[in-house]
Amino acid sequence: MRVLVVDDNVAIHADYAKILAPLMPMADPDALDRPALERPASGLVSAVRNPGTSPSYEMVSAFQGRQALGCVDEAVRAGNPFALAFVDMRMPPGWDGLETIEHLWALDPALQVVICSALSDYDWHDVLERLGHPNNLLVINQPFDAIEVLQSANALTGKWHIERQLQRHLARLEDTVKLRTLNLDEKDLQLNEQTRLRRLAEADLALAQKLEAVGRLAAGIAHEINTPIQYISDSVHFLGTAFDELLAVVAAAQAECAVAPRFLGDLGFLRDEVPLAIERTIEGTQRVATIVRAMKDFAHPDASEMAASDVNRAIETTLLIALNEYKYVATVDLVCEPLPLVVCNIGELSQVFLNLIVNSAHALADAGRDTVTGRITIRTRRNGDSVELDFGDNGCGMPQSVMDRIYDPFFTTKEVGRGSGQGLAIARSIVVDKYAGRISATSTPDVGTRFSICLPIVAGSASTA
Numbered sequence: 001m002r003v004l005v006v007d008d009n010v011a012i013h014a015d016y017a018k019i020l021a022p023l024m025p026m027a028d029p030d031a032l033d034r035p036a037l038e039r040p041a042s043g044l045v046s047a048v049r050n051p052g053t054s055p056s057y058e059m060v061s062a063f064q065g066r067q068a069l070g071c072v073d074e075a076v077r078a079g080n081p082f083a084l085a086f087v088d089m090r091m092p093p094g095w096d097g098l099e100t101i102e103h104l105w106a107l108d109p110a111l112q113v114v115i116c117s118a119l120s121d122y123d124w125h126d127v128l129e130r131l132g133h134p135n136n137l138l139v140i141n142q143p144f145d146a147i148e149v150l151q152s153a154n155a156l157t158g159k160w161h162i163e164r165q166l167q168r169h170l171a172r173l174e175d176t177v178k179l180r181t182l183n184l185d186e187k188d189l190q191l192n193e194q195t196r197l198r199r200l201a202e203a204d205l206a207l208a209q210k211l212e213a214v215g216r217l218a219a220g221i222a223h224e225i226n227t228p229i230q231y232i233s234d235s236v237h238f239l240g241t242a243f244d245e246l247l248a249v250v251a252a253a254q255a256e257c258a259v260a261p262r263f264l265g266d267l268g269f270l271r272d273e274v275p276l277a278i279e280r281t282i283e284g285t286q287r288v289a290t291i292v293r294a295m296k297d298f299a300h301p302d303a304s305e306m307a308a309s310d311v312n313r314a315i316e317t318t319l320l321i322a323l324n325e326y327k328y329v330a331t332v333d334l335v336c337e338p339l340p341l342v343v344c345n346i347g348e349l350s351q352v353f354l355n356l357i358v359n360s361a362h363a364l365a366d367a368g369r370d371t372v373t374g375r376i377t378i379r380t381r382r383n384g385d386s387v388e389l390d391f392g393d394n395g396c397g398m399p400q401s402v403m404d405r406i407y408d409p410f411f412t413t414k415e416v417g418r419g420s421g422q423g424l425a426i427a428r429s430i431v432v433d434k435y436a437g438r439i440s441a442t443s444t445p446d447v448g449t450r451f452s453i454c455l456p457i458v459a460g461s462a463s464t465a
């Protein structure tokens with residue numbers, strides 16, 4: 001244990017050495033005779049107490065406050081600090097004891113200090129208040145008894161040792177806590193991310209369930225709409241024929257009875273306009289019937305089974321269903337080559353087509369396209385044992401950084417409500433994982449995007465559609 005003795009009285013150092021290290025020779029007794037102010041800044045190691053007795057002390061001498069500060073500084077830097085300093089109160093011409101202690105504690109607050117004073121003109125309460133650290137300070141009066149010095153050294157170095165161990169233990173504990181906290185923080189982040197993904201998945205599941213319910217209802221609704229459309233259509237046809245017959249009757253009556261023209265009113269106008277109105281009505285009901293049929297196709301319960309399916313027809317149906325998504329931003333350019341029937345779950349595949357078409361519609365809207373400038377280009381062709389389906393658009397396109405992530409579940413560049421980031425993840429999982437097909441994309445910002453799908457026509461089940 002290292003002890004520093006700070007006293008301007010050279011003779012006193014020998015007294016301390018006798019008490020603290022009685023069995024060891026003085027390291028440099030001659031040095032003690034030199035004038036006090038010429039001592040080296042690092043102090044003098046004057047004696048070491050017999051290491052066999054416990055505790056053993058290494059005593060270092062300083063004769064002025066500044067010199068003591070140098071010793072403490074050096075010891076702290078070397079990682080070999082003093083446990084205890086005996087400090088004299090009056091050490092002319094330099095700092096007095098209090099100033100010295102203040103400086104020492106500024107460097108090493110753990111240092112234990114014994115003030116040795118022959119003077120009683122101090123108010124010790126004031127001194128303690130001024131110095132702080134009252135627990136690290138003892139006061140003994142000079143001339144001191146050997147036992148006072150030895151016992152205060154034993155007690156304070158013992159205390160210093162225990163405090164130091166405690167400090168180390170606390171530091172280790174703090175490190176452990178920090179590490180645990182770090183681990184917890186990391187776990188917390190992971191948990192937050194999982195919670196976020198779960199929320200998205202839940203929202204998506206709710207939407208999927210809603211869509212499924214809408215799909216199931218759609219088949220029924222289509223049937224309900226079909227019936228009145230059928231009799232509206234029949235009735236309009238009947239009205240058309242009836243009107244023609246009526247015109248013929250009127251014409252005959254006119255020839256026969258020479259009816260005055262004023263009784264016939266604006267017959268010419270009716271003769272021109274009524275057939276047109278009937279034609280428009282028939283055309284309208286036909287369109288409603290087509291859309292209803294597409295809806296029925298799209299939502300058909302059989303569409304969820306593996307079967308030899310007409311992919312071209314599924315694309316046409318999906319285009320009809322999605323009409324409202326793209327009708328203001330694109331004209332569709334659809335070229336379907338005859339394809340063999342593909343064994344697949346056509347409902348699932350239609351979902352893929354729908355995702356691609358809706359994405360194109362969004363990209364076209366983002367690029368500010370309209371029906372004149374916007375294009376959705378769809379091509380289908382057979383290539384050996386596969387069919388190839390291309391979905392292109394001249395929308396906003398995407399940079400490579402987006403391309404790299406398009407198949408990631410929940411990756412989206414769209415605001416909440418417009419995109420959920422699931423479309424392409426689902427498309428990829430259906431095409432690649434379910435049908436062992438391929439899906440790939442090429443895209444150029446501000447020019448457009450093209451998705452290519454390649455689907456195997458399961459061998460043996462293909463025939464020309």
Ligand SMILES: Nc1ncnc2c1ncn2[C@@H]1O[C@H](COP(=O)(O)OP(=O)(O)O)[C@@H](O)[C@H]1O
Binds near residue numbers: 395418421423424
């Ligand atoms: N045709 C396209 N043109 C431009 N960007 C596209 C196109 N298709 C997909 N993307 C980009 O890929 C992202 C992921 O698409 P998707 O998985 O369908 O999720 P969502 O449409 O819900 O955002 C989109 O947010 C968009 O940034």
Ligand SMILES: [Mg+2]
Binds near residue numbers: 358359419422423424
């Ligand atoms: Mg999408």
